Amino acid sequence: MSVRVVARIRPLLEKELEKDIIVRADRVEEGKPLTLVKIPSPKNGAEEFSFAFNSVYGPTTSQEELFTAEVAPHMKALFQGLDVTIFAYGVTGTGKTHTMRGGLRLADRGVIPRLLSNVFRRGKKIMKDTNGATTVTVSLSYYEIYNDKVYDLLEPPEKRTPAGLPLREKDGKTVVVGLSERACDDLKDFERLYIEANNNRVTAATKLNAHSSRSHAILRVKVTQTTGDMIRESTASAIDLAGSEDNRRTDNGKERLVESAAINKSLFVLSQCIDAIARGDKRIPYRESKMTRILSLGQNNGITVMILNLAPVRSYHLDTLSSLNVSSRAKRIEVREIENEIVYKQPPRTTSGIGGTGVQRQPLRPLNNAHNVHTGALAAKAAEKADKSDKPDKPVKAFSVYTDKKPVAPARAAAPPAANTSLPRQPLQSKRPSETSDSLPRPSKLARPTTQSLLRPPQPITTTAAAAAAAAAAPPAQISITPDQIEAMVEKKVAEILAARAATVPQLQPQPQPQAAQAAEPTVAAASAEISEEVRRRLEALERRIESESRSSDADERRTEGLRLLLRARQAKEHGDDAGALRLYEKALPYFPGQPKLLGKIEKLRAKLGLADADAGGRRKKERKQTEEGEYQEGTEADIDEDEEVAGKSPLRGKGGKKKGSRSRAFEHEELDDPSSPRVKQLLDIVNSRDVTLIKGLRGFGAKKAQDLVDFLTLKGDGESGRIESLTQLRMLPGMGGRTVERAYEGLVAAQAQVC
Numbered sequence: 001m002s003v004r005v006v007a008r009i010r011p012l013l014e015k016e017l018e019k020d021i022i023v024r025a026d027r028v029e030e031g032k033p034l035t036l037v038k039i040p041s042p043k044n045g046a047e048e049f050s051f052a053f054n055s056v057y058g059p060t061t062s063q064e065e066l067f068t069a070e071v072a073p074h075m076k077a078l079f080q081g082l083d084v085t086i087f088a089y090g091v092t093g094t095g096k097t098h099t100m101r102g103g104l105r106l107a108d109r110g111v112i113p114r115l116l117s118n119v120f121r122r123g124k125k126i127m128k129d130t131n132g133a134t135t136v137t138v139s140l141s142y143y144e145i146y147n148d149k150v151y152d153l154l155e156p157p158e159k160r161t162p163a164g165l166p167l168r169e170k171d172g173k174t175v176v177v178g179l180s181e182r183a184c185d186d187l188k189d190f191e192r193l194y195i196e197a198n199n200n201r202v203t204a205a206t207k208l209n210a211h212s213s214r215s216h217a218i219l220r221v222k223v224t225q226t227t228g229d230m231i232r233e234s235t236a237s238a239i240d241l242a243g244s245e246d247n248r249r250t251d252n253g254k255e256r257l258v259e260s261a262a263i264n265k266s267l268f269v270l271s272q273c274i275d276a277i278a279r280g281d282k283r284i285p286y287r288e289s290k291m292t293r294i295l296s297l298g299q300n301n302g303i304t305v306m307i308l309n310l311a312p313v314r315s316y317h318l319d320t321l322s323s324l325n326v327s328s329r330a331k332r333i334e335v336r337e338i339e340n341e342i343v344y345k346q347p348p349r350t351t352s353g354i355g356g357t358g359v360q361r362q363p364l365r366p367l368n369n370a371h372n373v374h375t376g377a378l379a380a381k382a383a384e385k386a387d388k389s390d391k392p393d394k395p396v397k398a399f400s401v402y403t404d405k406k407p408v409a410p411a412r413a414a415a416p417p418a419a420n421t422s423l424p425r426q427p428l429q430s431k432r433p434s435e436t437s438d439s440l441p442r443p444s445k446l447a448r449p450t451t452q453s454l455l456r457p458p459q460p461i462t463t464t465a466a467a468a469a470a471a472a473a474a475p476p477a478q479i480s481i482t483p484d485q486i487e488a489m490v491e492k493k494v495a496e497i498l499a500a501r502a503a504t505v506p507q508l509q510p511q512p513q514p515q516a517a518q519a520a521e522p523t524v525a526a527a528s529a530e531i532s533e534e535v536r537r538r539l540e541a542l543e544r545r546i547e548s549e550s551r552s553s554d555a556d557e558r559r560t561e562g563l564r565l566l567l568r569a570r571q572a573k574e575h576g577d578d579a580g581a582l583r584l585y586e587k588a589l590p591y592f593p594g595q596p597k598l599l600g601k602i603e604k605l606r607a608k609l610g611l612a613d614a615d616a617g618g619r620r621k622k623e624r625k626q627t628e629e630g631e632y633q634e635g636t637e638a639d640i641d642e643d644e645e646v647a648g649k650s651p652l653r654g655k656g657g658k659k660k661g662s663r664s665r666a667f668e669h670e671e672l673d674d675p676s677s678p679r680v681k682q683l684l685d686i687v688n689s690r691d692v693t694l695i696k697g698l699r700g701f702g703a704k705k706a707q708d709l710v711d712f713l714t715l716k717g718d719g720e721s722g723r724i725e726s727l728t729q730l731r732m733l734p735g736m737g738g739r740t741v742e743r744a745y746e747g748l749v750a751a752q753a754q755v756c
């Protein structure tokens with residue numbers, strides 16, 4: 001496993017000015033290669049930060065030079081069976097797409113077309129050198145991850161379901177169920193597929209009223225080499241990541257907030273994985289986000305290259321620092337002699353003009369995005385402190401907090417894209433074009449100002465320490481609306497966001513705003529200008545809440561995976577395949593560590609197959625102890641019990657008296673096995689409606705469980721085979737179990753009783 005982290009500084013775009021350049025590449029000493037990125041401190045003009053990388057590429061680096069230096073050396077390894085993963089990371093408008101995709105002209109082609117060209121060339125050579133004894137085939141998958149959901153880019157957007165494609169574990173690997181894979185024979189084939197897929201991406205984003213730079217686009221190139229019976233498979237993945245800008249410095253309506261939470265989470269996990277790989281850790285937290293999980297990042301001897309894209313100009317100052325901070329963490333581990341993120345401090349270059357005139361930034365707020373400060377705890381503490389002192393934002397860490405004093409110019413309407421030579425990029429008319437920016441701040445993503453952007457009145461940039469201190473001492477803005485009004489506004493926003501999440505955010509048509517929300521908006525806009533700390537603090541708490549919710553949904557997902565394995569094990573057992581059942585039960589064990597009944601099954605099967613070992617008892621005891629120590633996962637036992645019940649025998653039956661009692665009570669009810677009984681019919685109708693909102697209304701069903709069920713049924717298809725005809729069938733579905741069905745049934749009975 002190896003990881004390289006490099007930085008690439010893009011050249012100035014048409015409207016950007018030389019005098020606004022603040023980022024530059026440098027070397028540790030004369031004669032050494034460029035490995036440092038230098039940038040002045042935004043708070044103190046007398047300081048300059050320096051970040052170390054494996055390599056740094058300046059604005060004059062060509063596409064060919066970058067490919068030759070960073071990707072070409074790994075192509076041999078790819079054909080030796082290693083996976084190669086290349087990420088482009090950075091703020092919107094810094095050149096990620098240019099780096100990965102590039103332009104149409106030969107010289108402008110980016111990493112992806114060059115990689116494909118190289119793969120085809122090598123493939124042909126191998127076939128020629130072996131006189132055809134080895135054949136090399138190439139196939140492509142291309143998908144995007146938007147709001148933590150996976151969508152196939154090789155399929156037209158109309159085919160998308162709101163839930164996206166589900167993930168499954170297969171032979172120890174995570175697979176995207178239903179993801180298409182297309183054979184690709186030559187560069188022409190590739191170009192056709194790639195252009196079509198990128199058009200799909202843009203069309204889908206437009207339908208969602210979103211922007212393609214808010215999703216991660218992942219191209220996987222599978223290389224299969226076959227010699228006789230021997231097959232060698234390896235994958236090159238090229239990833240154009242979603243823009244990493246801090247959402248608090250952009251307009252963040254509720255959709256953008258949810259997007260940002262998803263982006264922040266996945267970028268945070270990615271940076272954690274890169275860190276862990278660089279440290280040589282055994283445990284890489286790749287399961288924590290869909291992207292890293294699908295890529296199985298760090299799970300083999302693969303090679304990972306992370307290209308941090310940077311814009312050279314001041315209008316990106318804070319976002320640039322934020323992404324340097326994230327990326328150089330990985331580097332810090334790699335280069336032992338450069339231990340800290342901030343390596344040198346020295347006077348800035350005079351041309352930097354830190355306090356340069358004519359430069360305006362977006363309104364700034366404290367920086368506590370997830371991937372920057374891990375848990376957000378620091379930022380929370382700082383916010384608390386700020387509350388106590390009743391002053392504007394206090395610094396959280398070196399470049400976290402700034403006071404803007406200069407009035408912010410209104411966001412300009414997006415100009416038509418300038419010299420973007422890439423054909424696939426053409427439909428990106430709405431792209432926030434750094435190429436159109438001049439000395440004005442980058443236009444924000446949405447035209448409509450949000451509560452966040454209105455929280456603080458625009459202020460000029462503070463250029464000196466004294467001015468910063470004066471700004472910090474300035475009295476807080478007058479609050480002229482009541483705490484109850486603030487509370488109501490924040491609660492409303494919380495409810496909106498959570499409802500949007502529950503309803504699985506992506507909807508293929510732009511939704512009209514509810515009337516109440518529309519009516520409330522002028523009030524919000526008028527009042528917001530006068531509110532400050534209170535609302536900001538609540539909204540940040542909300543962001544944290546969204547973060548933690550997505551974490552718990554990951555836990556649900558793991559549990560569902562475990563239950564799927566149990567289901568398959570039970571099926572294997574029913575078919576008399578004891579060895580297969582044992583293998584699957586053992587695979588399920590890590591999902592339910594120490595689960596006594598599962599251990600019982602494993603031991604029983606091992607005994608039956610003559611594999612029982614002497615220390616099985618001790619192992620079981622140890623696993624049980626773990627359970628007692630808190631690793632027990634809620635609901636597991638019930639589901640495994642159910643498994644036993646179907647198999648008709650439970651080695652541990654009778655030990656969990658309470659559970660047994662509650663289970664049998666409902667299932668003793670004859671009605672449950674009678675599909676024509678009104679309550680059973682009602683329950684089955686709700687399930688077969690595949691309507692997440694209806695299913696969520698059942699007792700014991702959360703949004704996640706409802707969504708999982710709908711996903712599962714969708715996979716089964718629309719015909720008869722996709723219908724659930726009885727509760728017995730329902731409780732055998734992955735993630736269901738008898739207790740879940742019982743509760744849903746009892747909920748309907750109770751509702752009926754209330755009506756009566």
Ligand SMILES: Nc1ncnc2c1ncn2[C@@H]1O[C@H](COP(=O)(O)OP(=O)(O)OP(=O)(O)O)[C@@H](O)[C@H]1O
Pocket residue numbers: 009010011013059090091092093094095096097098099212213242243309419420421431432434435
């Ligand atoms: N190395 C470079 N040389 C010349 N032009 C570049 C370079 N890098 C970026 N650009 C130009 O800068 C502009 C923004 O780049 P690009 O669209 O690739 O940014 P991005 O980070 O992918 O943005 P987004 O996240 O919105 O997709 C484009 O016009 C692109 O052509």
